[in-house]
Amino acid sequence: MAALINVPKTAKRGEIIEIKTLISHPMETGYRAGLNGSVLPRDIIRQFRCTYNGAEIFSADFSPAIAANPFLSFFTLAAESGTITFQWTGDNGFSATQSADITVS
Numbered sequence: 001m002a003a004l005i006n007v008p009k010t011a012k013r014g015e016i017i018e019i020k021t022l023i024s025h026p027m028e029t030g031y032r033a034g035l036n037g038s039v040l041p042r043d044i045i046r047q048f049r050c051t052y053n054g055a056e057i058f059s060a061d062f063s064p065a066i067a068a069n070p071f072l073s074f075f076t077l078a079a080e081s082g083t084i085t086f087q088w089t090g091d092n093g094f095s096a097t098q099s100a101d102i103t104v105s
Contacts, residue, residue, distance in 0.1 A: 011078035053082035
């Protein structure tokens with residue numbers, strides 16, 4: 001699955017920065033019937049976690065009611081240069097990780 005992330009490349013120490021992410025995933029609820037009438041198996045992203053230099057700054061647990069291709073936007077304090085890591089986990093062994101570097105001056 002493809003993920004888009006938007007993290008500022010640079011920020012001033014103490015600045016509040018906005019982080020945005022979108023991941024491509026069909027998010028099947030497990031309640032919908034397929035063409036043959038049988039229920040399609042559930043396939044959702046269950047959890048999102050974001051860390052800044054290893055410290056968790058945001059997390060979310062998803063349910064079958066979440067939209068396909070979930071988009072998240074949140075804010076954090078630019079404390080130091082480093083890596084912001086995004087991790088999604090879900091049903092059927094789904095796992096995706098992506099990261100972005102930020103330089104804080």
